[in-house]
Structures are given as structure tokens and as C-alpha cells.
Amino acid sequence: MSGERLANRYLLLRPLGSGGMGRVWLARDEMLDREVAVKELTLPEGLPPHDRAELIARAAREAQATAQLRHPGIVALHDVVVEHDRPWLVMELLRGRTLGDAVREHGPMPQEYAARIGAEMLDALAAAHARGLQHRDVKPGNVFLTDSGRVVLTDFGIARQEGQSTLTEQGLMIGSPGFIAPERLEGDPGGPASDVWSLGATLFVAVTGGPAYDGTAAQRIRATLTHQVPHAPGPLGPVIAAMMAPDPAARPPAPHLAQALRQVASGQQPHLVTHHDVTASGQVGQAGRAGRRGRPLVVVAVAAVAAVVVAAATTGVLLMRDGAGGGVPEAFTAPMDVCSLLDDEEVGLYLRTQRLPEPAPGSDEVGPRCQWPIQSTGVEVQVQKDSDTRDPWAMTPEAARVLFANQQRWWSRHDKLDWTWPEIGADGSLPVTRTAVRKVGGVGEEAFAFELKGKTGRLHTALVYYRLANLVVFVGYTALSERLGDEDIKQTALKAAKATEQALRRAG
Structure with missing residues (x-):
């Protein structure tokens, strides 16, 4: 076909x-x-x-x-x-791999990383549940980890909208044994809490490397129906157990579970709030509020260091620290043109040409970017964001630290890649090998770098990731011709990264 x-x-x-x-x-x-x-x-x-x-x-x-x-x-x-x-x-079209494939290839995930995945999936499920739509097949094969760092819930093929029957009722499928909530196995159509149970079973796989219930399909169903609650190790263990409580009413509300997962993701102990606690008190206690992500955390941090808030009606709000740290902003909140982070003189120097290309702005799910391509050579800059945030300027320093760590972890795990840049003449998908990911100094508050080399073993691309306040910035430099040595390519990428950092500092 x-x-x-x-x-x-x-x-x-x-x-x-x-x-x-x-x-x-x-x-x-x-x-x-x-x-x-x-x-x-x-x-x-x-x-x-x-x-x-x-x-x-x-x-x-x-x-x-x-x-x-x-x-x-x-x-x-x-x-x-x-x-x-x-x-x-x-x-x-998503590029990357499923959570199931990642666990099969690399084994159990770190608790913090798995917790971040769980929190993002709960946010996605909450968006579906708010429209009366259940997923009904949450499992490791339907949680997709993209190459760009997004965590995406896929395959709503057996989703059920409230008040409607589905393809499932016609006998096509009911889900995946071992990931189907017990109430659904008992004939109940289920609800949002059923998706929460399935996500708990998925996170169990993420942190242990194996399913909560093993054996044949019939054995997994039998174990689920006998209400055996699995026990996962580490701080995620009690969260997963709460998500997989046999009684749907005993599972904590999704917002509180997401909060507990984010606490684990940031290295804290989780504070679980049950339906009973919420009903009995009429509100969430102080422990339930701790660690909430978002802009309020930035405001608190700025206040703690005597911040000055500078407002501009047309460009947004910029939160600045008092002069300490060389004027590094606590958070960049005013959107800026990514193409302005490198000027014409710098681009000409890196590309070794006086005939400057027109900057090519663009954007994808990771964030806004700008490219300067000529034949066989190019520079690229991107300001990145996580999937929780609408744009990089809405990131918090805490979220940026998590994103930076996730990027470093992802690249450290993948050394065989496919690469292409048609605008400079690298058409098709070229197999490349990554050099060791290493920390670098002198750019941003933290940074790492690595290179890509082709079949001949020669480096042709150098990449630098750095974090400055609440921004994570990627800078890449490629030279396909053989007139530049490996060290020249590395140093050019590092110089470009430092130039973009200086431009950000000036803008801040």
C-alpha cells in the first residue's frame, strides 16, 4: 500500500x-x-x-x-x-521512542525522571477528563518520549466519551491486561480514576523495569481482580500504591497526585492528599501546597533576594535580581527574537564568509529557533521549553534546571543517531556517532557539550546546551567541508554559545 x-x-x-x-x-x-x-x-x-x-x-x-x-x-x-x-x-508525527521501549533498552528509570513523566501524563489526562474523555489504554507503549524532550500520550483509539458507548463495547478490545483498572474488569465503564490506576501501573514499569503483574493475560487479570497492590521502591512507591488503590474513591485526586509526583521529580519526599483528607478538611493543607510549580515560585525567589520588578506594557514583565551575579536575570519573561542573539559580524565570523545568509527563524514543539545556513556550513540557536510551559519565557528557573538535566541525560544515553540539515546540503538521514557528553565552563550557569561525527570519524557538528536563569539554550555549529579541524569546530560552537549568552545578559 x-x-x-x-x-x-x-x-x-x-x-x-x-x-x-x-x-x-x-x-x-x-x-x-x-x-x-x-x-x-x-x-x-x-x-x-x-x-x-x-x-x-x-x-x-x-x-x-x-x-x-x-x-x-x-x-x-x-x-x-x-x-x-x-x-x-x-x-x-512524533520522533523518539515509547516509555516501554526506553525501559527495555536502558532498564529502570531514575525516580525523578519517572516522576516527571507521571506528572506530565496526569496533566494530559486532566485535559482529556475535563472534556469528558477517558483514555482507557494508558500503558508504557502509549507514553511517547520524543527526541525533543516532550512526553506525549498517544493512541486514543479506544477512548470513551461520557454518555457514549465505544468501539470497545462492540468487542474490539478493552485495553491491555495488567494496565486495566479493576473496576473496569468487573464491568464498570470506569472514569478518570481508572486512567489514574493505569498510569500507576505504567510508572511501576518505569521504575522497576517490569510489570506490576506478571504472567499470562489471564494471570495478570486475576492478580488485578484479587486487589493485589504492588510495591515499588523509592519515594515513588507510596505514590504508585495510592494510584493503584483497588477502590477508585481511595485514589487521591489527580491534581494532588501530580503535585506529589513533582515533589519527587525535584528530589523531595511526596506529600499525598487523599479524597478523605480533602472531604474532611474542605481544603488542601499546607503540605499539599508545598512545591507547586509555576510563576509564583519565581516571585518568591525574587522577593528573597530583594528583587526589582520592571514592567513594560508592550514587552511584558522582567523580574530582576539586585545587582549581584553580574546582572543575571532571575527570570527572562519578555519574549525576544531568537535571531537577534547573534549579530551579522558574529555570524560572518563563524561561517567564514562575507556573504551573509538571511536568518531563518522557525519554531517547533521545543521552542523558537533561528538558523544561518550556507552551503556545507551553518549555525543554529534555539531557546527551549518543556511540555508543561507555553513558551520559554514562561519557564521557571526550577523547570529550566529539570529540562537541562533531562536533555543532558537523554543525550548521554544515545550515541547512534540519524542527522540531517538539507539547507546546507546534508540531504537524507545520515548516520552519526555522538562523542562523550561533557560539562563545559564559561557559558551560562551550567552547560554541556558534545560533537557528532560521520562514518570517516571526522567531526562535522558541535553542540552546546547551557542554562541561564530560566532559559535553556541550544547552539549548534556544522562544517561539512574538511578545511576545518575538529578543535576549530568545537571552539566555534562554544564561541557562538558565549555570544548568545552575552546577548541575553544585555537584553536582561
């Missing part, structure tokens, strides 16, 4: 994978000239025409409900096409 077009628009390129609900294809949206993922939903063989038509209509309704969700932690659904007597879902 490769090479076929759907709706005279989506060109199927190659299959990416398959599962119980169908096959996922890599495709190109020829109207918008972008790559997308297309999920082909398969239906049971031998269905009468009326039943088949009803299932297709119901799949379309469920896809419409999913398409209403707009959240960085939920895979975006672009379109629904009915062709070849079956529905096809057109979604954003």
Missing part, C-alpha cells in the same frame, strides 16, 4: 508499526508539505455492512472528540479520512 494516497492528499510512505487496532504509517501531507503519522484502523472480519458502517461512524465521532484536545502532552489529531471501507486517523 506504500505510495498510495488518501483523500488525494496524504501519501503513504512506509509502515512505522502495528498493534491491536491497526497499522501506523509514515505519510506526507502534500497540501501542507509536512510529514505526518497515519493510523489505519482495522475492523473485525465478517461484520455485516450495517455494523461495519456503525463502527466507522463511531470511530469518526471518537476521533472528533479527540481532535478537540489541545495539549502538549496529547498527540495532535489533524484529520480523519474514511477510505477502503475503514477509518484513517492523521496525526502529528
